[in-house]
Structure formats: structure tokens, C-alpha cells
Amino acid sequence: MLSKISSLFLGVFLSISLSVFAQKKKDIDLETVTEKNLKSGIAILNDLISIPNDSNIPEQLWPNLEWCERNFGSRGWKTQRLETAGFPLMLAEMSVPKATKTVLFYFHVDGQPVNAKQWDQEDPFGPVLKQRNSVGKWETIPMSRLDNGFDPEWRIFARSASDDKGPLAMFLTAWDALKAEGKSPNFNVKVILDFEEEIGSPHLGPAVNMHKEKLAADMMLIMDGPRHISNEPTLTFGARGIAEITLTVYGPRNDQHSGHYGNYAPNPAFRLSQLLSSMKDDAGRVVIPGFYDGISLTEEEKRILAAVPHDAETVKKSLGIGSTDKVGATYQESLQYPSLNIRGLYSGGVGKEARTIVPSTALAEIDVRLVPESDPERLFALIRKHIQQQGYHILDQDPTDVERQKYPKLVKWQGTISYKAFRTPFDSAPGKMLNNAYIRAFGKEPIKNRISGGSLPIAPFVDALQIPAVTVVTVNSDNNQHGPNENIRLGNYKEGIKTALAILTEELK
């Protein structure tokens, strides 16, 4: 009874204080407050990225989930685990008295696998501070240097420093900063944490549907991904979806001696080459009829896309390519179309594994990036039809002996639709709110990407919750995301905190 009364009292007291704070939320100086909290913010980051987080290893994920429960819980957030068919999601909620709106933030806490040997530091989960030396090489400096100074060009190297623990640490730091100033948002805040993003969030769709009441919100902000290559403040209003196809073309049942059966047993690697080759023209455009249906950019849309800075010559040099594919007239235009990409090829063996054989199979791994106009089921049907038109019988498993005799050309199709695309209008509620917040933080409008080339598992939220979603990108684009020596530039970390602070102090009506 006593505890009930006291918590009631505390609740009343808190709601009064929060409501008072809320009225003054814009009074703080974003730059000053960010600077004041930067050191403790880096400590939060270093603490979080010290926990191994390979999404393929659940034993590594649990300590990350517990860290998040502790760190949201100790800040007064209500946390809960949301069951999925795989690793649970975590939901943290902060109710703000009198708030009428709710903003749902998304982060993921898992990371790509690490191959420690490829890193320039002993432990990819032991954060290291580095600066560039006079010849442009990264050299380690003691973390204690941060006690007496801060250089925005310094970077912290560790797995997930940018993707995506950095943004989560920015958010927590911004929250602490807000609280230290005695402020609060004027909206309720929910945070959903995904622990399976790097394996394609395979259980997210059904889970979001199952828990959609708990996740209900007015908009969703995704804090993940890099800024524009210019490193100017950026917002991204959508993301392409992704589907994967594995094609296996069959030759003889077993590898055959290329002397005895070259010129006689059909070679599956040639057949696969011919099949793949039939899908695209020399300029990289998909020639399968209907593949680009539904996409037509208006002059206005082209103008908006052209406003995103892009120096084709610099990009070509940086990528080491002499020409580009011609799917769109420009880089930004090319992202408005679905892609058909061969990410892997294998047959027989190469290098030391090469033997003089007619291989038994040849395999292609394909990824298809999706835009809102390209329903993946429709694209899959078009691609399958095209394959059949090349004379193939399509299987969903390895051929039987009877099928081998019956059909001269056999291919196995394994298709997976990971998630669809989403795209939110620039003038949507989150678009307007974020534009204002960015102007307050940086004195100018952000670069606005209509859609990102890469994919995010956000469409399930957009579809289930029927809310607009925008991606708040903060980290440096050269962060080596997914590869060895992932890092975050401290200037970006600081501006990310400032961005989160600007959002949390923005009035949502």
C-alpha cells in the first residue's frame, strides 16, 4: 500500500516536472549540450561495442540484449522482450505525460561476422582509438587522449562502431544530455531493437504483425546507415527491399573428365553463363520484359534526385571503374529501379582447386534489390518465365534420374523474399519534423535521398503499423561497414548525438 502511494506520488511529481520541462525543451543550445556529454557518450559507445555480437551466434547476442535492458531500464524506460520465431526483439518505452504522439525508433544491435586476422587490431571487440599519420595510415593512440582533447577526425575502430551500435549509443547519450538539462520530448518514445538484422531479419515480419499493438506509433525513425559520401547531414526517405535467388544449372550427374566428355556432355558453366547473359544487355540493363514496369520518374522527381550531390568522375575513380551501368541516367536515378545482381558464381573449382573436368553443376547467387513499384512476387514470376523461355525446366530440388533424361536443360530455383521496399514522401509528418530538427542542428536542410540503394527491414513495420518511416543516417560513409576495420569518425559520432538531441527536442504536433 505504501509503495503504491509513493509510486503514485512519484508519478504525479514526475509528470508535473516532465510537463514543465517539455514546455522549455527548445531552450537548450544543441552544440554546447552535445559537447558537454561527448565524453560520457564515448564511454557508452566503448562499453557497448566491447560485447561480441555476431548475429549467427545467439550466445553472443544475449549479453547484448541484457546490456540494452540494463541501460534502458536504469534510465527509467520500461523494457520488454518481444517473442519472435528466432532471437527476441527488445522494446523500450518512455511515456511522456500529455504527449499525444508517439515516435518509434529502430536500431539493430547485432553485427556481421568478424575475421580477426583481417583486422589491424588484435580484437575487433576491443575498441581502439586511431588517428591518421602524415602518410595517411591509421595509427593507434591511447584512448586516454580523449581526456584532454577531441579531434573530429579521430576514429574508434571496432565491429558495429558504425553499424549499428554507434547510433544506439548516440541516442542514449542524447537522452542523458536531455535529462541532464532537465528536459523531455513532447512525444512518447518507443525504441525497437533488432538482433537479427545482419542475417536479414528473417523473423521480423511475422513478429511485427503479432506485436503491432505494442509497437503502435505515429511515425518510425530508423537510426542506421551512413550519410551521403560528402559527409553532409543526410536523411533517407526509403530503402530498397531485397530478394535472393540461387540458381543451380545441371550438367552430368558427376564431374566428368573434360578430355573424355568435353564436346559431348553439356557444360553447366557455359549453360549458366548463357542463361545469365540472356538477362541483361551490355549496359547492365535487365532485358526481361516487364522488369522495370511501373517506374517512371517525373521531371520534378528527376530534379530532386539531381539535387543530391554526385560527382560521377570521382566515384568512378574511387571505385576503379572505367564506365558505369546505364540503368538510370545518373547514380540517383539508377537507385530508383530494381537491380539484378550476381553476387556469387561457382562451378568446378578455380586456382589450385581447378581440375580438368566437365563440372556437374554451376551455381549463381543473385540478389534483387526492390523498389516500391516492383512487387517481388511479380519479378520472380517474370524471371522464371524468362528462364523457361530459354528452354529450361525449373526444379525446386536436385533432379531425379528421370528428370535428367526427360529435360535437356535443368535449373534449380531457390528464391527468398527477405523484405520489400519502402518510400516515404519528403513532405510527410516525419519528413517535416526531421527537416526542422536538422535546420536547428546544422543551420541548413539535409541532403535528401528519395530511397537508399541498400535495404533495411523496415517494410514490415510500414506495412503492419501503417506509419511513415524515415532513416536518420549519421555515420561516415567510409566506415568499413561489414568488413574488417569498421570504425566511426568521432566528428560523426558527435554530430549524431546532436542530431538525436535535435529530434528529441523537436516539437511534434
Add this chain to the structure above:
Amino acid sequence: MLSKISSLFLGVFLSISLSVFAQKKKDIDLETVTEKNLKSGIAILNDLISIPNDSNIPEQLWPNLEWCERNFGSRGWKTQRLETAGFPLMLAEMSVPKATKTVLFYFHVDGQPVNAKQWDQEDPFGPVLKQRNSVGKWETIPMSRLDNGFDPEWRIFARSASDDKGPLAMFLTAWDALKAEGKSPNFNVKVILDFEEEIGSPHLGPAVNMHKEKLAADMMLIMDGPRHISNEPTLTFGARGIAEITLTVYGPRNDQHSGHYGNYAPNPAFRLSQLLSSMKDDAGRVVIPGFYDGISLTEEEKRILAAVPHDAETVKKSLGIGSTDKVGATYQESLQYPSLNIRGLYSGGVGKEARTIVPSTALAEIDVRLVPESDPERLFALIRKHIQQQGYHILDQDPTDVERQKYPKLVKWQGTISYKAFRTPFDSAPGKMLNNAYIRAFGKEPIKNRISGGSLPIAPFVDALQIPAVTVVTVNSDNNQHGPNENIRLGNYKEGIKTALAILTEELK
């Protein structure tokens, strides 16, 4: 002085005896003598195949060389090592008094690598005797079963049992049998042993030229390779040569995120597919102009080829293919043409290694089987010209940054000509001699292959020594050559001894 006299005396004595034996050499009954020596012959085989012989591991090759030196030396042959730029060749010589002709036999002693885990026996170099059980599975039986019986369907399993230590052991057994009967050939015999055949005999050509006086002979008989699939006695009058090409097509300098750069950075796997696809038509025929130049089969040649038994439907079933390439009208005709075979493909990664990237490179391993009409330099020039006509700039190493900017399409070419083809007329001296020997051994003419699809490093001998060469094939075609569970059928081993005995007792005029 004494020793000189006694060796002179011994020499005179030996030459008289040998000459007496030589006169009677045809008197022996091939079947009876073969049977008498079979058990000791299997002991020779088991002894030899117990020595590991991976051609990539010189430390394994030395004990093989020493075994050969001991085993020819103890039989009275003169042995010597012939230097090469790699592992030495071994030459064994047996001079026969009054002989006017010399026959050079070729064997190789090295073997393909083994992966012991894939074998059904503990040690691929521990010979195991097996019989098929009632459900057709191979089951081990004690080697001692051979003390009381012999079943031609039993097999001995071990690396090189068929390829090519089996034939060498047959030859030594036949020699012992001949000696036990007090007989001798009417020709001098030379035996050349190759220890690098399975890695393509890379040093053989120059070595044969360097040592051609020592190798001088009137004909060459190669004892290597399997009989016709019907397992009837077979002779093969040539072998296709082989050249290898590795093509590497370049995309962006480093793997790129397929979301960020799909539709923009050219995909090297698509480009490689298009390039390979441009080389062949749907029926597996090379469409590069000139590739098949110089080959036109006469009606007589077609008739001879048609005489080789071949049941296309059975072969298709056995290979698990529903159709065949159409380079020739029949299997035998297809072997008369050069081939262009993709033996390996690689790009990005597949299966668990697949990542959502635009790969930086795509690689194809190609082998080209050569016939006498197709000079490899000419074919290489044709293929290179074709590649250039597809818009490629050809490099011999990875591109520089300048080359990357200058040429939209880049490919690295690494070509190796391992050895050329050879083909000997049916009515050549060795053709006639072998035909007679086979009739004596088997009561009928052998199946005669105009050329084998596979390659043998024999062209260097043919070119340097200017002699005809024929391949005496003896082992079962289902011997799992190069793979796990290599074996030799004991019936073939026995008939191989008989074949060698028939050749050694054939009169060469």
C-alpha cells in the same frame, strides 16, 4: 683384369642365351604363363601402390623413384636419372644382343592428390581387396583370399592402382614371366618413367629434347589409361593435347555493397557470363571463327570412328544428361575436334559465403583440348581476338588504376600450353605390331580409338624423337581415376600382364 675377363665371359654367355631364347619367344602359351605369374604380379602391384605418390609432394616421389631403380636394377636393367627442371625422369634400358629395333615404353609413377576422408578405406595407400556384395556394394575381403582363389571381378583399391602404377606392375610382371620362361624380346627395350604427369609434366618437353639421344627408339608405347567402356581390348592411336586459360574479368577495385552500387558499378560476373556465352552456341559448338579449321573427316574416317562401339542412350543415362553437345555427329567424331571447356567459375562467394556485393572480379578456368590440326598458338590467337572484339582490353596482370579508368572492359589472360596432340596411323609399325600381339593374346583385333579425348604428355616425345606412338590401354574404365576409391579390376590386371607379355614376345622386324 680378372673382373674384366669374367664380365666379358658373362656377357658372351648372356648374349648367347638371350639369342637362343629370342628365337623361341613365341613358343609360350600366353594364358598359362600369365596365370602362373599372377600372384607374384599382385604382390608387385601391392608393394608399389603402398608408396604415397602425390606429384605435388617431391618428398613422396623420391621413394617411388628409388623403388623403380631397385626393381629395374635387380632385374638386370641399366637405370639412370634424367635431369629436368623439376623432378627427374628415370630411364631403364635393356639391350638385347642382335636386336636392331628399340621400343620405348612410357609410364608415370606419380598420382593425383588424395583426400583420405572421401575414401571408403582408412589409407588410400594401403591396398584393399574388395568384392561386390549381393546389393552391389563393395566390401573388403582379406588379401589372403588370393592365396586360394582368383575372381576377375575382385578389385584392389588404392591411389594409382590403375593410373598408372597398375600398368607398370603389369609390365614388370610380364618381364618376370618372360624371364622365368627363359625368353627375351627380339628388340631392345627402354622404359621412361615420368613423376610429374599428374601436374601436367611441365618440364618434360625441354627434358626430352635435352636427352633425346638416350631416348632414341623406333617407336613408343604408352601404357596408361582405360580400355573402351565395353572393357574389350583396346588400342588408342593418339591423344588430344591440352592448354589452359584463366580469364579474370574486373569490376570495381574492391567488392562493393550491391545495394549502393547495384545498377551502377558494372558486375564482373555478368560480364564474364556474357563473354563466355559469346564463345559457344546453344549446342556447345565454338562460334569463334577458325576454331575448327583444318578438321574434315572423310567418309572412311567416319566409318572407322563408327566402328568403335558406342551406345549413346546408355552413355546419356550413365552420365545423367538428357542431351549431348553437337560438336560431332557422334561421340567419337566429337573427340576429333578441339574442345573449349569451362572447368571452373568463381566470383564473390556462394552458399554461406554469399554476401550482398558487386564482386570485384569474376574468374573462369578453361581447358582447351587440342587435336593435331589445332595448333594451340593459333587457337589462343583466335580466342584473344574474339575477346577483343567483345570490347575487352586484355591484360597479363591485374589492372593499374590508370588502366581501370582508361578501359571500360578489362580481362586478364593467363594461358599455358601444356602439350600438343599426337595421332599415329593405324597402319604404322607399332599399329601393325600391336594388332598382331592383341590377336595372339585375345584372338581378335582390338577396338581402335583414332584419338583419346584425354591428354597424355606424349607429343614432346613424338616431336623430339620423330617416332610413332600408340597407347596400350589396359585398365577398367570405371577405375575412379583421379577420384576417391581408385581401383583396378583383377581381370584387367591379369589381361594387362598378358597384353604386355604378348607385346614383349612379338617379333619386331
